[in-house]
Amino acid sequence: MLTKSRAEKRTSREPKVTEGGEAFMPDDQSMSECSSTWGVVNVDTSDAVNLTDELKSPSTKMPWVISFESGGLTISCTILYPEQFDALRRTYDCEKSVVESLSRCVKWDANGGKSGSAFLKTRDDRFIAKELSRAELQTMETFAPAYFDYMALAVSGNRPTLLAKVFGCYKLTFKKVKDKGTARAKVTHMNLLVMENLFYNRRFAKIYDLKGSTRNRHVQSTGRENEVLLDENLVETAHLTPFYLKEHSKRILRGALYNDSKFLSDINVMDYSLVVGVDNKTHELVVGMVDYIRTYTWDKKLESWVKESAFLGGGGKGEPTIVGPKQYRQRFISAMERYFPLVSFPAGAGYLVIGLNAVVWQVPDRWMKQKDTPEEDPNSLADLWPDW
Structure with missing residues (x-):
């Protein structure tokens, strides 16, 4: 448990979700005139410094262990990285709601999932709990410090991120x-592993799980609500119903994909997906990156070699699904560039929704900021996107 003094300091500077305040909007329009509702947390400078410091440099990195007995059953819960996760929950103003939500969970069948892991979803639909294998837990324990550093930079710099x-x-x-x-x-x-439900309180005509691969990435469409489709399903229908984005939304999506995928590639993570919920009624796309707790291990290298060499009948349709992290990233962002083409819309048309509490990108293109762009060598950006 937190000490009293630490808890009191946290209460005095607890961030709140705002209804209509953007974190890097210009001053030429009042909040009352703005129709955009990002649903992100706005924290003042002093709060941001404290929160990001706790994410990167907690007072302790030791896990907490809580045990109790009931009816002949002893239950023990080990909380990994307790202070960093606490700071992250407070950053996104869900510290209390997580506890309340997790007290009522149901078993959930995650459509499209192939890992075989068990899933739970809270009854209020806000959060998802995924069972981790021993290998995934070990990956998480080494991945977590880099994740906290990256999220601290995103929070302090007001940079958009697609990571669920x-x-x-x-x-x-x-x-x-x-x-x-x-x-x-x-x-x-x-x-x-407890994570946000990207699709909280939303219903979609279609959901896509996109990896940028053309190998075995097709399922038979049933037309049912919330069914999960794959890359080839999207390619088949792209000429009929393309996902056009206006310039501002495209820039935000590009920047977030570039930075997030670079972070994952740098720490040897791959096999992540971009999930996209298509809301035909509101003409919104809800997007987020999932399944990024997986490193490039020797078994994946072997699988990639078998598929590339056609050894043991490995030469299947399309390119190998398993490649190295850098190659995976390159293929991933190149495919996302094709899946979401740029088009000019009048101000206020075209939406992009990201992450917790439905972040709606419904702002004029004149509000583009340099911080929305990837932090990378301009020459490499030009190679990836000639129109940047």
Whole structure:
């Protein structure tokens, strides 16, 4: 538990979600005149410094362990990186709602998921808990410090990010008191990752899980609500219903994809996806990057070699699904560039929704800022996007 003095300081500077305030809008239009509702957290300078400091340099990195007994069952919960995740939850103003939501969960069948992991969803639909394998947990334990540093930079710099936000990681142990005649007590272990539900309180005509690959990335469409389609499904219909974005939304999407994918590539992570929810009623796209807790291990290198060399019948349709992190990133952002073409719209037309609390990009193009662009060598940007 937090000490009293630390908790009091946090209460005095707790950030709040604003209804209509953009973090880097110009001063030539009042908040009352603005129709945009980003749903992001606006924190003043002193709060931002404190929060980002806690994300990068907590007072302790040791996990917290909480145990209790009930009806012959001992339950132990190990909280990994407690102070950093606490700072992240407060940054996005969901510290209390996470606790309230997680108290009521149901088993959830994640359409499109192929990992075999179990999923839980809170009854209020706000958060998702994913079961992690031992290997995924080890990856998370090494990935987390870099993740906190990256999120601290995004918060302090008001930079958009598409990474689905992770709000907690826990190791649970259930130990049943041994019965008479049994040699040992029954012990069950479970590792859980708690993240935001990108599609909270939304219904979509279609949902796409996009990796930028053309190998085995097609499913039979049923036309049902919220069905998950893949890359080839999108390519098949792109000429009929393309996802045009106006210049401001395109710049935001490009910058976020570029920075996020570079961060993941630098720490040897790959196989992530861009999920896209298509709302035909409001003409909005809700997007976010998921499945980024996976590093490039020797088994993936072997799989890539088999598929590339056609060894053991590995030469299937399209390019290899498994490549190195840098090649995966290049293929990923190149495909997203094709999937979301740029088009000129009148001011106020075309939407892009990102992350927690439905961040709606509904602002005139004249509000573009340099910080929306990727922080990279201009020459490399020109190679990727000649029209940048």
